[in-house]
Every structure is written in structure tokens, then in C-alpha cells.
Amino acid sequence: MNNSPFSSGFSEARSKFLNAADAAGATLSSYSHPENGPDGGALFTDCAWIGPKNALKVLVLVSGTHGVEGFCGSGAQIDWLSRREYALLGDDMAVLLIHAINPYGFAWKRRVTNENVDLNRNFVDFSAPLPANARYADIADALKPTDWSVESQSASRNILLTFIQENGLAALAQVVSGGQYTHANGLFYGGSAPTWSRITLEQIFSDHLSMAQEIGIVDYHTGLGPDGYAEPIVTSPKGSSEHLRALQWHGLATKCVDAGESVSAAIAGDWLAMAPGLLPHAQVTAIALEYGTVDSMIVLEALRADNWLHAHGDPAGPEAVAIKAQILAAFYTDTDVWRGMVLGQSLMTVRKAINGLAGMTTGL
Numbered sequence: 001m002n003n004s005p006f007s008s009g010f011s012e013a014r015s016k017f018l019n020a021a022d023a024a025g026a027t028l029s030s031y032s033h034p035e036n037g038p039d040g041g042a043l044f045t046d047c048a049w050i051g052p053k054n055a056l057k058v059l060v061l062v063s064g065t066h067g068v069e070g071f072c073g074s075g076a077q078i079d080w081l082s083r084r085e086y087a088l089l090g091d092d093m094a095v096l097l098i099h100a101i102n103p104y105g106f107a108w109k110r111r112v113t114n115e116n117v118d119l120n121r122n123f124v125d126f127s128a129p130l131p132a133n134a135r136y137a138d139i140a141d142a143l144k145p146t147d148w149s150v151e152s153q154s155a156s157r158n159i160l161l162t163f164i165q166e167n168g169l170a171a172l173a174q175v176v177s178g179g180q181y182t183h184a185n186g187l188f189y190g191g192s193a194p195t196w197s198r199i200t201l202e203q204i205f206s207d208h209l210s211m212a213q214e215i216g217i218v219d220y221h222t223g224l225g226p227d228g229y230a231e232p233i234v235t236s237p238k239g240s241s242e243h244l245r246a247l248q249w250h251g252l253a254t255k256c257v258d259a260g261e262s263v264s265a266a267i268a269g270d271w272l273a274m275a276p277g278l279l280p281h282a283q284v285t286a287i288a289l290e291y292g293t294v295d296s297m298i299v300l301e302a303l304r305a306d307n308w309l310h311a312h313g314d315p316a317g318p319e320a321v322a323i324k325a326q327i328l329a330a331f332y333t334d335t336d337v338w339r340g341m342v343l344g345q346s347l348m349t350v351r352k353a354i355n356g357l358a359g360m361t362t363g364l
Contacts, residue, residue, distance in 0.1 A: 005078035006071065006339055010100065010107035011041055013074040017099045020081035021048035026097075029207070031200045035114050037107030038315070045101050045200055049208060050086045051094025057357045058212040059089070061350065062098045062219045065119050065197075065271070067105015067112065071332045072291055073220030074099060074106075075339065076346035085350065090358050096208050102197045108315070109324045110306055111331070113195045121179035121190035121269040122198045130181040130190070131268035139163055140183050143176065148308045148319070157301075170265075173296065179268040185311045187303055190269050201271060205278055214360040215279060216249070216353040217286035219272055220346070222331045223299050225263040225292030228341035231255055232349065233262050233288040235273040242276060245285040249356030250349065254287065263290060285356060289349055291342055293333050302330035 005020075007013035021028055026048035033043035051058075061080070063073025077097050080086075086095055100106045104114040112118055124130060142159035145152045164172050181190045194202075209215060225231050232250045236242035238259040246254050255262035271278075272286045293299070305323045313319055333339075 004075070004339070005082060005343070006075035010037055010043070010070075010103065011039070013070070013078075013106070014044065014046065014100065016078050017046060017048070017074060017081075017097075020078045021046075021097065024048070024050055024081050024084070024086060026050045026081075027053075031203070033103050033114075033196060035104055037104075041107075043103040043107055045103055045197075045204075046099045047204055047208065048081070048097040048099070049094060051089055052092070053094075054211050055092060055094035056212060057090070057093040057214045057360065058209060058216075059093065059095045059350070059353055059357060060098065060209070060215060060217045061095065062101055062217065064100035064102050064106045065219055066221060066223075066331075067102045068109045068327055068331045069111070069220065069222045070100050070102070070106040071328070072222045072342055076220055076342055079343050080346065080350060083347070085347065088351065088354050093354070093357055096204075098201070098204060101201055104197075109328050110310070111303060111327070112189070113197050115191060115195050116185060116189055116310070117191035117195050118179065118188045119195060119197050120271060121188060121267060122195050123271045123274040124181075124190060124269040126191075126193055131179060133175065133178055133180040133182075135175045136180040136182065136186075139172075139175065140186055143304060144183070144186050144307050144311065145304075146308075146312050148305065148313065156304075160300075169296070174265045176300065177265045177267065185307070187307055198271070202278060209279060209282065212279070212282045214357055215275075215282045215284045216357050217272065217275060217284065218349055218353055219286070219288045220291075221288050222291045223293050224290050224296065227292050227294070227333060228338045229292045230342070230345040230349065231263055231290045231292075233257060233264055233290050234286075235267070235270050235288065236276070236286070241283075242285060245283075245356070246287050249285055250287060250352050263292070264288075283360070285353075287349075289346065291345075294330055299330045302327040
């Protein structure tokens with residue numbers, strides 16, 4: 001794709017985003033991450049605001065919640081800016097684009113944060129009992145073997161396949177991806193405290209959204225579902241006001257995780273479900289936009305390989321090149337058709353969110 005909004009790495013994506021936001025006349029703010037990328041470069045979460053600072057209606061577009069998935073979301077954000085889609089905003093509306101909320105994962109091509117935490121499992125009350133996932137312990141060692149030889153991969157994979165045979169693929173997906181708080185070096189770990197990315201997202205909300213009364217959110221994700229298809233997902237309870245507004249805005253294709261309708265398993269600690277509580281002064285209508293890539297077992301193998309690399313291998317060693325290519329391919333389909341589907345469905349979804357916001361009455 002000529003003049004593509006997509007990028008081959010974090011630094012390129014950040015440069016394209018900042019340039020597109022500057023060309024759009026956006027007000028920019030940046031939040032510095034405490035660690036560096038694999039090239040030694042500094043890492044940032046960047047925000048672009050377009051519209052009146054006191055806007056009561058705000059659209060929020062977020063990329064990089066799951067790090068490596070930011071290659072998709074960043075491209076969608078940059079494309080939206082480059083097409084001047086912000087011209088569709090009403091006079092009483094603004095847009096806040098949050099680029100790479102997990103810049104460490106984006107730069108290192110990891111799904112997790114620098115704490116090995118899944119950011120979308122980190123939004124829990126750590127002063128209260130944490131969500132339980134008892135069956136995770138049964139397959140924890142198979143998910144994260146200390147050795148990544150061909151023999152070890154095969155043996156651990158067979159344990160997971162046996163689990164599927166006995167319990168079904170959906171049961172494995174729930175146990176693996178639902179979130180766990182007991183194995184700090186394992187997959188889908190929710191953490192033991194708020195991560196930098198969680199603290200930063202909450203700070204961004206405080207810095208930018210304190211005056212908003214109506215907020216629409218689109219959070220970009222990849223890795224689940226048919227290749228290229230974008231499923232709008234609601235993580236708020238079925239029948240809640242947030243769920244019903246999302247259906248009204250985005251249509252009947254919108255799926256509710258709470259009701260078991262979605263390609264996503266039920267999860268603990270996701271930030272979209274927490275958004276209404278983080279923004280109690282506003283009415284929040286939030287969806288995740290989940291783009292399909294490859295078969296779920298291929299995704300799991302990529303996550304297992306990356307977990308081993310950072311827990312027991314050498315992220316700068318000879319194994320890293322192949323493993324990083326493997327995980328990127330699991331969350332980003334490198335074809336013009338897939339990228340075109342990303343952009344087209346993103347534009348449609350964001351326009352629906354703008355129309356939804358436009359129809360809301362503020363000041364009640």
C-alpha cells in the first residue's frame with residue numbers, strides 16, 4: 001500500500017501518528033514510559049485532542065492495549081486522521097486518540113506490558129480477593145515450559161490437546177485467556193498491582209475527560225475470529241445501559257462477552273468494563289473492535305513462544321527473530337486485503353460512534 005498508515009515498528013508508528021496529528025491541528029501530549037524499546041529508544045504513549053477543550057461529547061480511539069496488536073490500531077488511527085474524518089465531528093464534539101497505551105508491548109512485539117501483565121486483566125481491585133481461575137494451575141506448566149526445544153514444544157502441546165479432547169476448545173480458551181493472578185511469569189497474568197499502562201490510562205482520563213458528559217470509546221484489538229472480520233464487542237453486562245447503547249450505535253453485529261456471544265472468552269479485569277466507573281461523571285458507550293487473524297491455536301503457540309523467550313530465553317538472541325515474526329504474524333496479517341478490511345471497518349465503526357454521540361442529549 002503506497003503511503004500506508006501502517007508501520008513496521010513502534011518508532012515508525014509513533015512518528016506517523018505524531019505527524020498526522022500535527023497536520024490535523026491536534027493538541028498533543030505525551031506520557032514517558034520508564035523502559036526503552038529493543039533498539040534502546042524511548043517509549044511513549046501519545047495523545048491527540050481535536051475539538052473544543054470543553055466539549056461535552058468526546059470520542060476516544062485507543063490503540064495498543066495489547067502491545068503488538070497496536071500495529072493494527074495505530075494504522076487505523078493514522079488513517080482516520082489522514083482522511084480528515086474529524087471534519088464529521090459536531091461543533092460540540094471532540095476526539096481523543098490514545099496511541100500505544102502499552103508502548104512496551106508495541107515496541108517489543110509482545111502482547112503484555114513490561115511487568116508481563118495483560119493490561120486487559122489488570123483493572124481489578126487489588127485490595128479485594130482477586131478473581132479465581134483454579135484450572136489454570138492444571139495446565140500452567142504446559143503453557144510455559146522452561147525449555148523450548150522441539151521435544152518440549154511437542155510434549156507441552158500434547159498436554160493442551162488432551163485438555164481440548166477432554167473438555168473442548170472453548171473450555172481451554174476460557175481457562176487460558178480468562179485471566180489469572182497466580183502465575184506471574186505465565187500467560188494472561190493480571191498482575192499484583194496496577195501497571196504503568198493502567199496508571200497512565202487513568203491519568204489520561206483525568207487529564208482530558210473530566211468535563212465530558214457523553215463518551216464513546218473504540219479500543220482496537222486483533223487475534224480472534226475470522227481473518228479480517230472486525231467484531232464489535234461489549235464487555236459490560238448484557239442488558240445494561242452501556243450494552244444497549246452499544247447495540248443502538250453499532251448494530252446487532254455487536255456481541256456481548258457476558259452473554260457468551262463473542263469470539264472472546266469471558267475475562268476479568270478489562271478496562272472497557274471499568275470505564276464507566278473510571279468516568280462516573282459521564283455516560284460511556286464503549287466497544288472493543290476485534291479483528292480476526294489466524295487460527296486460535298496458532299495464536300496460542302505464538303504467545304507460548306514469546307513467553308518462553310522473555311522468561312527463559314534471550315530477547316536479543318538468535319531465537320528472537322523467528323519468535324517475534326511468529327507473534328507479529330499471529331496478530332497482524334501482512335496483506336493488502338487484510339489492511340484494507342481493517343481500515344474500511346474502522347471508518348464505518350468510528351462514523352457510527354460519531355453518529356451515536358451526535359444523537360445524545362447532554363446537560364440532563
